[in-house]
Amino acid sequence: MKDILKLLEEDSRYTPAQIAAMTGKNEEYVRETVKRCEEEHIINGYTALVDWDRTSEEAVTAFIEVKITPQRDDGYDRIARRIYQYDEVESLYLMSGSFDFSVIVSGKSLREVSRFVAEKLAPIEGVTGTATHFIMKRYKDKHRAFIVEPEQEERTLFV
């Protein structure tokens, strides 16, 4: 299973036939494993890594530190749920250290994201403070560099 997951993490477009060939398993086994992983939420979806900066679309992403007061019984989870249900929220992590949640929020403009923080996120009961950091440039995401490095000069040689 680990081999299959690693390959899908590398490129989720690999077909079951390709994965089967690369791992030495049969195709049926690969299909079943992937299906089971999806059912058990080991695999939670497939997506593309888009660099919106290379399009004409306006896009803004912010990383927001959120401090909260944990609630009786539910601890952090109830507040987390109240945050991550918003479509604007790309990612949400519970952190160790000087703040509690790390929230990644994306929107069309600075104003849109700011409004989300001011009007939706900050007023949630239990949230005691936020610090918003706008992302200026994305160099690397999910092990992929977003910067295109120059190609080495063409070579003809025989090795």
Place this chain on the structure above:
Amino acid sequence: MMDYEKILSKNVRSLQPSGIRKFFDILDTMKDAISLGIGEPDFVTPWHIREAGIYSLEQGFTKYTSNAGLIRLRREVSLYLNRRFDLKYRPESQIFITVGGSEAIDLCIRTMLDPGDEVIIPVPSFVCYGPLVTMADGVPVYVETKAENEFRLTPEELRAVITPRTKLLVLPYPNNPTGGIMERADLEALAEVLRDTDITVLSDEIYAELTYGQKHVSPANLPELYDRTLVVNGFSKSYAMTGWRMGYVCGPEAVIRQMLKIHQYGIMSAPTTSQYAAVEALRSGDGDIEMMRDSYDKRRRLMLKGLRDMGLSCFEPRGAFYMFPQIGGFGLTSEEFCTEFLREERVAIIPGSAFGPGGEGYARICYASSVENIETALSRLGGFLDRLRAGR
């Protein structure tokens, strides 16, 4: 006018630039072809290794090193060979650092040969051995290894070509281009043949880290061969460091001491920046090796299945990163096959005939390329074969 034909060395003029010049001429004009031709890792050197090279420059380490290379690099080589291959060499006297494995091979040959001495070279294999032997006034003696023997050199084949003039036996395993390996029992059988001779083994182990399913065994692992073996290895294939030109040679002190003289006069010392990077590679690069090998292995399986699915007979390579399928039987020489495939489908693979006698009827395909390139190349090869089979 100078008549250069008259004044140039006969030895140099006798060398073939490449057995398949025409093929390379076409490849030269075709810059957009998918190239599965060049035999090198498709990874960039891991960052921590590059960073160590950069840091050495920042510190101003830009002078020569000692002729044999940085002692701390030789110590790391010694530790590495012991850790990974159970090989024991003293860093002070049995190891020195060369400009790639290629220089090391050249030095071994030049150190051992007197004019007229014979060097046994199993083929198909990498192209450098024969020409280097010729340049050292030696005589290359080629032995064709066979697919049915998984391209191993058998004791019978070896025995048949040994003469009183035989000085060196080249063992190019894991093999480029076949992907064949030699296991301990195979080496023991050769050791038996060599026992009563004075033949030295030149073991080119540049692909030693790239074996699939079994660990590489060096002839120097056999006590009966240790004293007569020169081990050549390097950083190019195992750490994706081809451009750094870092190799090394290990062997009996008496040989290494003589060999170092040629290196001293011809090279001085291997590049200093590269040596500092190499120290870092050996200190903390084992994980990189595993990662890359694992990645090649996946692509190896993918390509092998692809080739076999289209009906090509192909030995399952057990080392290096090449497939060597049989492409004979279409009425084309391997050079014609690869040339037409390149022209029609814009994919570069290397005719087996480039790797010496015994390579005809095969082609070498490097699978150190992206899965996308491999899939595209396979699909074009499938189409090409269909047309050949249909008589076009």
